[in-house]
Amino acid sequence: MKKDQNLKKCCYLGPKGTFSEIAAVKYFSENVSLIPLQSISDVFEMVQSKEVDFGVVPIENSVEGSVNITMDLLFEKSDIQVVGECVVPIKHFLLSYESLDLTEIKKLFSHQQAIGQCGKFIKNRLNNPEVIFTASTANACEMIKDVPKSAAIGSENIVNIYNLKVLAKDIQDSKSNSTRFFVIAHSDNFKKFEDPEQNYKTSIICSPKHNKPGVLYNMLKTFKEKNINLTRIESRPTKKQLGEYSFYIDFEGYKEDKDVITALDKLEKMSSFFKILGSYPKWKERE
Numbered sequence: 001m002k003k004d005q006n007l008k009k010c011c012y013l014g015p016k017g018t019f020s021e022i023a024a025v026k027y028f029s030e031n032v033s034l035i036p037l038q039s040i041s042d043v044f045e046m047v048q049s050k051e052v053d054f055g056v057v058p059i060e061n062s063v064e065g066s067v068n069i070t071m072d073l074l075f076e077k078s079d080i081q082v083v084g085e086c087v088v089p090i091k092h093f094l095l096s097y098e099s100l101d102l103t104e105i106k107k108l109f110s111h112q113q114a115i116g117q118c119g120k121f122i123k124n125r126l127n128n129p130e131v132i133f134t135a136s137t138a139n140a141c142e143m144i145k146d147v148p149k150s151a152a153i154g155s156e157n158i159v160n161i162y163n164l165k166v167l168a169k170d171i172q173d174s175k176s177n178s179t180r181f182f183v184i185a186h187s188d189n190f191k192k193f194e195d196p197e198q199n200y201k202t203s204i205i206c207s208p209k210h211n212k213p214g215v216l217y218n219m220l221k222t223f224k225e226k227n228i229n230l231t232r233i234e235s236r237p238t239k240k241q242l243g244e245y246s247f248y249i250d251f252e253g254y255k256e257d258k259d260v261i262t263a264l265d266k267l268e269k270m271s272s273f274f275k276i277l278g279s280y281p282k283w284k285e286r287e
């Protein structure tokens with residue numbers, strides 16, 4: 001990656017070799033200087049402090065669902081805007097510094113999402129190893145260095161960085177396993193998108209004001225009335241009281257479109273908490 005003084009800076013969950021790094025490279029190509037950090041929460045803090053221009057964080061996986069820490073930080077942190085999305089196919093490799101038979105592995109290290117995405121392989125092919133969750137897949141590869149009979153789950157990219165042996169390839173349960181990432185920026189650095197030809201998506205969070213029959217139905221009806229296509233709806237507990245939820249909604253459209261403004265105005269009136277996370281170009285694989 002280039003180290004040019006004039007390049008914009010983008011931080012991500014490191015160390016080098018994570019899927020978050022793959023996402024950042026895929027999204028920005030060579031046009032950014034990459035800064036690996038130790039946690040997703042460090043990425044949010046660095047973006048909030050304006051020390052970097054962008055951060056790349058995982059938001060959801062096709063098998064394991066939402067990345068809760070990212071969901072919660074999007075709720076909590078102010079001055080953060082979602083300015084982009086990127087989808088990365090996730091292929092997991094079983095890696096070690098030793099040449100081991102699969103059944104010899106006593107300790108298995110990886111990120112919780114990666115372990116979840118390889119659940120069937122771990123159950124069917126390994127001999128019930130102790131599973132240790134790590135801050136990232138690349139961090140798992142660092143951690144197994146001095147642990148005998150250990151292995152890590154990580155990306156193909158990491159094999160050469162750490163000089164690892166590949167014990168098994170493509171071990172994810174689903175062949176179409178993929179993770180969606182958000183590109184975040186400080187609101188002050190946010191430049192309005194002005195390409196009318198682009199297809200945009202918008203992400204919001206809202207918590208209904210009242211817990212009564214039909215509340216969610218009425219909230220969602222506002223989108224139907226304006227013919228707005230929802231692409232995702234997820235809930236997270238508000239953490240205030242059992243049974244109270246915030247809804248994370250993604251839909252097609254730009255936050256300043258006339259119909260979107262009308263729908264969101266209505267929705268805000270029904271909400272005790274309401275936040276527009278941002279509008280961003282819908283992800284398209286580049287040729």
Ligand SMILES: O=C(O)C(=O)C[C@]1(C(=O)O)C=C[C@@H](O)C=C1
Pocket residue numbers: 013017018019020021058061067090111113114135136137138179
């Ligand atoms: O640990 C990594 O390599 C990451 O970039 C994190 C992460 C995640 O949190 O979902 C990203 C993509 C994969 O789904 C597995 C792990």
